[in-house]
Amino acid sequence: xxxxxxxxxxxxxxxxxxxxxxxxxxxxxxxxxxxxxxxxxxxxxxxxxxxxxxxxxxxxxxxxxxxxxxxxxxxxxxxxxxxxxxxxxxxxxxxxxxxxxxxxxxxxxxxxxxxxxxxxxxxxxxxxxxxxxxxxxxxxxxxxxxxxxxxxxxxxxxxxxxxxxxxxxxxxxxxxxxxxxxx
Amino acid sequence: xxxxxxxxxxxxxxxxxxxxxxxxxxxxxxxxxxxxxxxxxxxxxxxxxxxxxxxxxxxxxxxxxxxxxxxxxxxxxxxxxxxxxxxxxxxxxxxxxxxxxxxxxxxxxxxxxxxxxxxxxxxxxxxxxxxxxxxxxxxxxxxxxxxxxxxxxxxxxxxxxxxxxxxxxxxxxxxxxxxxxxx
Numbered sequence: 001x002x003x004x005x006x007x008x009x010x011x012x013x014x015x016x017x018x019x020x021x022x023x024x025x026x027x028x029x030x031x032x033x034x035x036x037x038x039x040x041x042x043x044x045x046x047x048x049x050x051x052x053x054x055x056x057x058x059x060x061x062x063x064x065x066x067x068x069x070x071x072x073x074x075x076x077x078x079x080x081x082x083x084x085x086x087x088x089x090x091x092x093x094x095x096x097x098x099x100x101x102x103x104x105x106x107x108x109x110x111x112x113x114x115x116x117x118x119x120x121x122x123x124x125x126x127x128x129x130x131x132x133x134x135x136x137x138x139x140x141x142x143x144x145x146x147x148x149x150x151x152x153x154x155x156x157x158x159x160x161x162x163x164x165x166x167x168x169x170x171x172x173x174x175x176x177x178x179x180x181x182x183x
Numbered sequence: 184x185x186x187x188x189x190x191x192x193x194x195x196x197x198x199x200x201x202x203x204x205x206x207x208x209x210x211x212x213x214x215x216x217x218x219x220x221x222x223x224x225x226x227x228x229x230x231x232x233x234x235x236x237x238x239x240x241x242x243x244x245x246x247x248x249x250x251x252x253x254x255x256x257x258x259x260x261x262x263x264x265x266x267x268x269x270x271x272x273x274x275x276x277x278x279x280x281x282x283x284x285x286x287x288x289x290x291x292x293x294x295x296x297x298x299x300x301x302x303x304x305x306x307x308x309x310x311x312x313x314x315x316x317x318x319x320x321x322x323x324x325x326x327x328x329x330x331x332x333x334x335x336x337x338x339x340x341x342x343x344x345x346x347x348x349x350x351x352x353x354x355x356x357x358x359x360x361x362x363x364x365x366x
């Protein structure tokens with residue numbers, strides 16, 4: 001039986017937005033094919049990859065036998081491997097999205113509203129009324145990545161808070177704080 | 184030449200107080216010795232170990248040939264290896280002493296005074312006037328462990344702060360805080 005050439009892997013870097021909403025990527029490839037007379041010629045082909053919402057890095061898309069044709073050898077499979085491009089705001093953690101947010105001490109104590117752009121172009125407005133302790137993680141359900149195997153379902157959005165303390169306070173501020181926060 | 188028995192190691196657990204101030208430890212050992220006629224008899228001996236201020240775990244004190252006597256063999260050396268017992272307040276980090284201190288948010292902001300017992304029985308009183316951010320490390324020079332090789336010199340005391348936030352605040356407290364800390 002004719003042997004088959006080893007598969008060829010290519011990286012396919014995708015933005016989190018693509019992996020969130022899905023996208024169609026057209027890949028132009030160049031390969032050698034054999035015409036009926038056995039002569040080699042180079043052709044270009046367009047392969048379409050249908051990226052599904054929720055795909056993770058490491059997902060492989062295989063185009064069977066799309067490698068170069070050579071006499072007496074089955075052409076290799078052509079494989080694309082999904083990679084995640086770094087995102088400016090979010091990190092992906094499985095099905096969750098994670099974002100770091102630094103807020104002032106006064107907002108951490110007295111409350112604030114967090115605005116975040118979603119990966120599909122909406123704006124989330126999240127009221128914060130609990131006291132935010134440093135390192136506190138707020139979970140916004142179902143605002144994470146789509147789950148590829150559970151259509152319609154999503155992971156969570158996790159907001160990790162860091163609290164920025166004032167560098168110095170006046171004697172008046174200190175004495176007022178002692179009054180307000182009690183001893 | 185007669186062979187020598189392999190050395191025997193014993194652990195010598197010491198408190199941080201002993202390693203700070205130094206101490207004399209008397210160790211009672213029991214060993215076989217040969218009398219002039221070649222007969223074995225068991226004797227007890229007291230060995231004195233002079234623990235120097237600043238000794239570290241792993242320091243070895245060797246008593247040459249204090250193992251059991253046997254015919255035609257040089258007795259083994261007897262070795263004591265300093266270990267540090269855990270301390271209720273301090274951890275040792277090289278020549279430094281490290282202590283964790285959890286303070287309230289109001290003390291972190293408005294200032295406080297820290298009292299700490301030293302390993303030689305004094306009480307340190309440390310005024311805190313800077314704003315303490317979570318994870319802040321305050322260094323008190325020369326209140327760490329003695330440095331064995333530099334008599335009179337000491338490492339630092341490092342106080343690591345954790346800030347306890349209030350669990351909840353009233354609407355009045357929140358609005359006062361916004362006034363005091365500004366926007």
